[in-house]
Amino acid sequence: MSTAWEGDEPRSTGWTRREWAKLALAAGAASSVLAMGGTVAGQLLPPPAKFQGELRQEIYYTKWPRPTWWDDRQGRPILATDFQEWQGASGVWRGLFVNERWVPGTGLAVLVIRVKYDAPEFQVSTDLVPPRGFSFYHDDPGQRIRIVVFADRCTHLCCPPGWHVITDTVPDRAYRIPPPTYSVYGQDPIFCICHGSQYDPLLLTTNVHPRNGVPYLGATHVHGPTQRALPIVPVRVDGEVLVGGMPDPRWYDYC
Numbered sequence: 001m002s003t004a005w006e007g008d009e010p011r012s013t014g015w016t017r018r019e020w021a022k023l024a025l026a027a028g029a030a031s032s033v034l035a036m037g038g039t040v041a042g043q044l045l046p047p048p049a050k051f052q053g054e055l056r057q058e059i060y061y062t063k064w065p066r067p068t069w070w071d072d073r074q075g076r077p078i079l080a081t082d083f084q085e086w087q088g089a090s091g092v093w094r095g096l097f098v099n100e101r102w103v104p105g106t107g108l109a110v111l112v113i114r115v116k117y118d119a120p121e122f123q124v125s126t127d128l129v130p131p132r133g134f135s136f137y138h139d140d141p142g143q144r145i146r147i148v149v150f151a152d153r154c155t156h157l158c159c160p161p162g163w164h165v166i167t168d169t170v171p172d173r174a175y176r177i178p179p180p181t182y183s184v185y186g187q188d189p190i191f192c193i194c195h196g197s198q199y200d201p202l203l204l205t206t207n208v209h210p211r212n213g214v215p216y217l218g219a220t221h222v223h224g225p226t227q228r229a230l231p232i233v234p235v236r237v238d239g240e241v242l243v244g245g246m247p248d249p250r251w252y253d254y255c
Contacts, residue, residue, distance in 0.1 A: 007183030053098035054230065059091045059110060059149065059235075059242040065166050075102055079240040080138055080147055080176035083114035086187050088163035090152060093244040094232055107251060109152040110233055111190065112200050112242065113163050117144040126206040126217045134234040135215055148201050149233040149244065150212060150219055154192040156226035158255035161192035161199070171198055172223055179203070179222040189222055190230060198223035199230040203244050209250060216251040 061073040068087040073082075078091050088111060115122065119140070130136050138147040154161050162253030164187075173182075173189045179200035181187040190199040199219035207229040208215050218229030231252055234245040 002239070011139075031051070033035050052095045053103065055094050055107075056097055057094060057243050057245070059093045059112065059244055060095060060239075061101065062092050062102075064088050064090050064162065066165060068165060077241040078112055078141060079134055080145055080237050081143065081240055083112070083145075083147065085114055085116055086185070087163075089112035090162075091242075093149075093175055094246075095154075104194060108244075109160065110244070111150045111152040111161065111191075112147060113150070113164055114145060115144045115181075115201055119146075119180070119185070119191055121184055122177075122202045123145070124204045124217070125202070128206060128215060128217050128247070130234040131245040131247055133237045136234055138235050138237055138242065140237075145241070147235070148204070148219075149235050149242065150190065150199075150201070151231045151233060152227060153252075153255050154193065154194070154197050154229050155218075155221070155226075155230055155254060156197045157196055159192050159194035160196065161190050161230070163190055163201075166191060166193050168185070169193055171194055175222045176224070177220070177222055179220075190219060193224075195225055196223060197226035198222060199226075204232060205229055209254065211254065212250050214248055214250040 019232050058077045061070050061076050061078055063071055063074045091110045092102065092107040093110050096103040124136060152160055161191050171188055179189045179198070180202050181189050181200050190201060198221070200221050200222050203220035204216055204217055205220045209240065216231050220229055220233040221227065234247055236243050236245065
């Protein structure tokens, strides 16, 4: 299996493995815990008597370390109509807002992707049920929009995977199963450059969290070293704004 790394240096990117690991820790360690809910979040927030902020269920744009098309939208709510087909962006769900400003490092890092609306390859293999009022993905038949939201922390070692933001390193094509995003549509799967894991947003499947035994729905892993799916975040749209819904917080407690 080929790798994007040689020793501590990537072959063609400007980021070392240590830098990517630091990014994952800084952006995700607190956020994945805070997203779990009240009892766990209390470890990160001030005592209730001093707490003046709010946790928001809406999904907001966050910046990627490299220049992206959504850089100037950081801190704005993500709208379902913002994306062209096959576009995606990084965001935060259940972030803490104080004085109308997001507190960096809070909330669950997410990856929002608009896939092809009528792709016959789109599969949802699960008996799970989304939270009331939410769906496992957002469909707008009138505008032919389909959006899927994923936790943006790799299930291998919690590094931050990306969607079409790494263009100078080619993902390994030795896939464990053919990913239709690439084999049919020529789009790279969700790609974690740190260690090479890849996930297909068109193939949603049920996996079981190895530490707690909880079944969850996620994007099928099509390339290791990860061995399981990338969890989705159920969504609904309120006035075009994407809103996340908590299925079972144990889906996301692997970081």
